[in-house]
Amino acid sequence: MGPRTLQRTALLAMALALMSACTVLAPVQTGEALIGQPASTVEARFGKPPEQYARADGGTRWLYPTQPYGQFTYAADFDxxxxxxxxxxxxxxxxxxxxxxxxxxxxxVLQTFGKPEETAYFRLMDRQVWSYRFKHEGVWPSLMNFYFDRDGVVRLTQVSPDPMYDHDHDSSR
Incomplete structure (x- = not known):
């Protein structure tokens, strides 16, 4: 690869990184501009929400998740x-x-964050675990894990590194 090709590749990578950063911010800015508008206006802009939940105050929460590989879920809360x-x-x-x-x-947990990215059952602990992909402290690719007992009560929470982003792991060793 010549120097011009490397330079073009680097510029393209930078442009893609900047575009993805804008994509992350754009839904929030667009949604915030709609505050005070009826649900029909929000639906016209973002589409039918994949998940809807009743809120304790009589309102509704619409969720727009980017799971299974995304680290964001956008919540539109209505009164x-x-x-x-x-x-x-x-x-x-x-x-x-x-x-x-x-x-x-x-x-x-469901009404706050929506459906989990994945679920598991740990027999020895007798715990159901729901996991959500996110950026811990806004930086580190992580999983938030909620451990539930048989009655569905949260008994443990745990943040763990997201194995999808573990580039240091070499399976040939």
């Missing part, structure tokens, strides 16, 4: 009259911290 009151990315360290061990349930 009881159907007006948009909030639009934001919710798979964050701060949002996950609102789930309380010993108190929060599977229903709480």
């Amino acid at each position: 009881a009259s159907g007006k948009l009151v909030s639009f934001r990315q919710i798979l964050t360290t701060m949002d996950f911290a609102q789930i309380r061990v010993g108190t929060s349930t599977q229903k709480d």
